[in-house]
Amino acid sequence: MATIRDVAKLAGVSVATVSAVINKNSGVRVSAELTRRVEEAIKELNYKPNRIARSLSKKENYTIGYIVPSITNFFFPQLAKAIEDIAFEKDYGVYLCNTDGKIERARYYLDSLIENRVAGIITTLTWEIEEIDFIENVLSQNIPVVGLAGARVNGKIDTVRPDDKEGARMAVEYLLGKGYNRIAFIGVKDSQTTVIRLSGYRQALLEAGLGYDEGLVGLASGFTNYEIRDIVTKLIRNYPELDAIFVFNDLMGTAVIDVLNRIGKKIPEDIAVMGFDDSIAAYTFPRMTTMSIPKVEMASIAMERLFKRINGDDSSPLDIKISPTLVEGNTT
């Protein structure tokens, strides 16, 4: 592969001149004649500057890392797209780091992103405690990190996320307003986001003067259908008067609908189902009622924060919450 020295030799100039031609805007002026010769040589050799060498020399890397818990959860590709769009505009590349919910993979990627000297990292934090020291490790290497969606970890980094508690509260309030009053909640074990959404669910019930009954809360360890089947059937057995299920997110919501269909429950006549995040609600029939999270807006704000940090801003970290909005479907 041709190098800048090959180009310089062929054009009969120095490497500095070639470099100046490549980086037109660097302030160094090159005569028309030499510019022409350099450009010809570049074409002749099909020369492509080596960004690795450039990064090393300039100590800057036009790459960011995006750490995502599950790229197959329909919610995240939409964030990924928004992130990638903005990065593209700014000439940044994006490293895709899918942790698959495994903390050792998050650890590996965080380390790997440091070693690759990325300019910054966008991450969805899902674990909580164990992550803190990794993040601090990254920050101590002067690589900014911004949390996108997920739960807040500490006050050390900017976070941009949906107002999960308020969103869940609104969702349950909506269900109550529709006349449902035996509402279950199904979420994910060991998920801080579940804890927060659950607290909104609880608050709405208490505000309405209804008690909070732990028996109405089911937590699954993942998104696999058979576990959700157990949870749903158990709920129905224990609470025959159950008339609505508020589910942690859309993906899980589809699993719940599937189970209800199989056991012959009519939606929404027998039981209403409501999702959260609007990642897939628009693609189900009947359309699932859900709380929509403005993903593009959220990702934009996160990226904006990240680039501010990359450019040296060290004001104190912000925790930005974005309000979800109700999208009424036909499952309630």
Add this chain to the structure above:
Amino acid sequence: MATIRDVAKLAGVSVATVSAVINKNSGVRVSAELTRRVEEAIKELNYKPNRIARSLSKKENYTIGYIVPSITNFFFPQLAKAIEDIAFEKDYGVYLCNTDGKIERARYYLDSLIENRVAGIITTLTWEIEEIDFIENVLSQNIPVVGLAGARVNGKIDTVRPDDKEGARMAVEYLLGKGYNRIAFIGVKDSQTTVIRLSGYRQALLEAGLGYDEGLVGLASGFTNYEIRDIVTKLIRNYPELDAIFVFNDLMGTAVIDVLNRIGKKIPEDIAVMGFDDSIAAYTFPRMTTMSIPKVEMASIAMERLFKRINGDDSSPLDIKISPTLVEGNTT
């Protein structure tokens, strides 16, 4: 940020020794005493090797690029996950390059991946002619490229893709077997994959002794609902006896179902709908009948080919076709 020289100085050894300790398996032996001192210094300084420098020096880059037409099309994140999983195992990073269907973005990314000297590229080719010269450009820089899904471009690169023609033929054969005999096809304009799936549709009709009627084929320029609404209503107006629609992919299938629901058609009683790719069929209610593409298997084979090429294999390129399988749902 600490460098290898800082570590060497603190440990009182040479950089070569530090390097040997970091790369244990390099064959160079280091005494226990010096190893200990180096490791202590690394910890003390929180030293992380700079992979950019390493890449430059070793002329190898543990990164591959994944060029994807649309990360928000549910089909692709599933491929992305499979690719990322395999890359992770081999200690490779993945650059996510979302072209959004824009050829200038594909061009940009291909160039950028060359400049970043990635080890290889996995790409879904969607355009056809214009892409060829880009791909050749990449190959001429000795960066292997493997086509995953999408249509074949030329005989210069390995391609791994579903057998689209056979899959479409099977789909239509299945519909005919169920007794439907006025079957429309809806696809995407300027898509080579549409052309291929369409040819399978045509073949099945001809094999069954039914004619091929161009009026039954609708092509949309994208996946937006209102355009699909026009296509569907026009089809129904022109062919009142229409009893089934075979749709290019699942994503589009959901749009078709949505339109049919809105105009009061019952599925599958009035009209059957069948998708392709099984990217989202499992999440719709009723579950959509579709042709399933074994995504993980396909991605694995593509990655296997890519790593063979990275390791110098230059046997002639293969075009590997994977047979889709029918997944019967409740929309037919």
Add this chain to the structure above:
DNA sequence: CAGGTCTATCTAACCGTTTAGACTCCTCAA
């Protein structure tokens, strides 16, 4: 016309690794 200024270009050091080859010891056989 000497000296100053400006412009275009070049030389060489540097970014942080890897690694070939040189250099020391040390051991052991002849």
Add this chain to the structure above:
DNA sequence: TTGAGGAGTCTAAACGGTTAGATAGACCTG
């Protein structure tokens, strides 16, 4: 006692860019 061989460690030159500072003309100016 000598010298060959090997183990452990080091020095210094790459890798392919960027860029500060040097250099050489060209052009003014008093």
